[in-house]
Amino acid sequence: MNRARKAAKLALGGGEGVPCLWVGDLDRAVSFYRDRAGFRETELLGGQRPHAALASGHGATVLLRAAGGEERESRRLRSGNSDWDALFFVGDLDRVARELRDGGVRIEVGIGVSAVAYRTLEIRDEWGNALAFAEAAGGWRPATRDLAERVIPARLRTSLRDRKFARQERPEHARFARFHAELPDRRDPVYMFFTKGLLHWVAASAKHIPPEVNLVFFGSGLPAEEQRWLSEHLGRPVFNSQLEIDDNTAWEILFAANTTNFGYVDIDCFVLDPRVFADLAAIGDDVAVNAAWTYPAAPGVPVACTHLVFLNAGIIAKLRDSGRYLSPANYAWDGGMVPLLHHRTYCRVPTPEQRRLLLEVLPADERGLPKAPGEAPFFDTLIGYQIAAAAAGYRTRAIRPLAHRTQAMFADAAAAGKHVWQQDLSDELVHIGGISYYGRYFHAAEFRKLYLAAEYSVLRASVDRLPPGYRERRSTIERQLREAGLDPLLAREFIREHLVADRGIGAEAADRILGGPE
Known part of the structure; x- marks a missing residue:
């Protein structure tokens, strides 16, 4: 047989x-x-x-x-x-x-x-x-994972992994430091981090950033043709990490290299009013982070999402020198990996001293551990650093009253019978969210359709200028849209209607994001 x-x-x-x-x-x-x-x-x-x-x-x-x-x-x-x-x-x-x-x-x-x-x-x-x-x-x-988590303390269990990753990342720290030292303009740089296959989002976001903003591209594992395309078409400095890293490692590299204030913008963040950048860069001596989207970590203590932020380099140095410092990277008490975000995303485990520092601001759970803001399962990017800054008397300042909603807020809204979206949008600022990793999450059908329509609309507007591989990506999304029950020719109008009717932005702002009416 x-x-x-x-x-x-x-x-x-x-x-x-x-x-x-x-x-x-x-x-x-x-x-x-x-x-x-x-x-x-x-x-x-x-x-x-x-x-x-x-x-x-x-x-x-x-x-x-x-x-x-x-x-x-x-x-x-x-x-x-x-x-x-x-x-x-x-x-x-x-x-x-x-x-x-x-x-x-x-x-x-x-x-x-x-x-x-x-x-x-x-x-x-x-x-x-x-x-x-x-x-x-x-x-x-x-x-095996479950047994190890029960038997071996998290800091010990993750120490070999963290040392290995740090050793692998050290050359990229040195390469970026040299790149940063040779930048023709080091005045208030604003960094945009991305991995391969995302040039359509980079181009769509960057076209709204005025020339006077010192935009610097920070790529990870970009193939030669994408590096070439960036240099030839967008005219901004480009650094490419030869090691494929996630945004957490990129943040640590930026914290280490920048001795002057600097900003960060996501590839799926659209800044439609250039005045936002001036407001972002106007950072006070007592402000650790200026941000567009914030949410409360504790009463009177807002923290920023990383989608559009500006950081005070002097405060980073003071916290590090005083020993009251947490990395901008993720933290979790179990030190786990978050492969949904990136195959290399790993959480640092707070030291006992850092645990005490977090408890100066955050409430404790039943084990006496500081609760991550918003009942999140871990401390997301830049959150631990902002809590450490708050404990030292520095603050996060919202330059716009745009709310980010946590899982706890969603639960409260559901209990009250209300429907809310995770983030506020405006005619100045639109953030899509999760666009670099939505394909690794099994979203409900209606959300997946929104992601596909948004990506297709952005890709279709620039695909003829992009490297050849992006045409294959367009064909794939066309098929996926049909499987989701949406004609690709209607994708732009579908996402435009969502932005205007569901998210409350003006028709002109929606058209600017999507490239104008067809």
């Missing part, structure tokens, strides 16, 4: 089912699942004229069924459905992801949080079948 059939028989004998998937071309489907998707054992069924095939791999089996005309049309109509056609629980999701990528299979969503597991990924075959792989709670990796 063929091993694929044996695997199916074992699965059925164990009380588990075998997903049945319609495919338009059986031979091509067998090749895809066997050679690219990691289902290494295959067997054609039906004798001389096969009508189906079993494919086994990743500890599971699927039945591929050749679709006739009616079945193909049914599958085509169902491809807009966001439900999965097959779900597999695996013990080592990272290995599965590597095998899929090595086979040239695009991961459509994830690795990210889904309804069934903390770590899930989704792929699609060319016939529209959606397959999800989720990390089983009982797999050896999660079990």
Whole structure:
């Protein structure tokens, strides 16, 4: 008996089912699942004229069924459905992801949080079948992680990792310091950090930043063609970290290198009034951070989101010299990773001294640990630093009354029967949020459609000027929009209506972001 059939028989004998998937071309489907998707054992069924095939791999089996005309049309109509056609629980999701990528299979969503597991990924075959792989709670990796977290103190458990990462990052600190020293203008630089594949957002945001703002691009792992494109088309200084880093590491590099005040703007933040930059840079001696979006960390203590901020370098130096300093990076008591944000995002564990410092401002939980603001599971980027600044008598100043809403605020709004969005927008300032990692999170269908429409609208406006790979990205989003039930030609109007009707900004501001009416 063929091993694929044996695997199916074992699965059925164990009380588990075998997903049945319609495919338009059986031979091509067998090749895809066997050679690219990691289902290494295959067997054609039906004798001389096969009508189906079993494919086994990743500890599971699927039945591929050749679709006739009616079945193909049914599958085509169902491809807009966001439900999965097959779900597999695996013990080592990272290995599965590597095998899929090595086979040239695009991961459509994830690795990210889904309804069934903390770590899930989704792929699609060319016939529209959606397959999800989720990390089983009982797999050896999660079990090992859970045991380590119970037995080994967080600071000890993460110390080797942190030292390894710090050693890897040290050359980038030195390279950036040299780059910074050679900048033709070091007056109030405003940095924009991004990873590869995001030039359309960089271009869309940067076009609203006036020439007198000292904008500096900070890339991570950018291919040569993207570095070239930036230099040739946008005319701003470009630093590229050869090591693929996340924004937390970028923030630490900026804190180390800048001895004068500096700013930071997200790639999906649109500053539509240039006067905002002047207000941002006007920072008082007692102000640690000027910001556009803030929320309360404790009564009378606002903290800033990093989307658009300006920092007082003198206060950074004073806190560091006094020993009352926290890094701008993430902190968490378990020292965990946050791969949803970036595969390298890791949380630092506060020292006992830093814990006492945080308790000068924040309330304690039942374990006596300072609560992260907004009931967040960890201290997000720049939050720990701002709490340390507040404990030393410095403040975060909101240059605009734009609110950021935390999970606690969402819960309060839901209890009151109100619908709120995470961030206020205005005709001056629009922030999309999460655009660099939304593809790793299993959003509800209506939110995913908004993200896809926003990205498609921005990409379509600039794709003809971008490197060739971005045209493939446009085609992918067109397909994903159709699967989400939205004609790509209507994407711009869809997102424009959301900005105007749901988020309250003016039609002219929406058109400026989206490139004007078509």
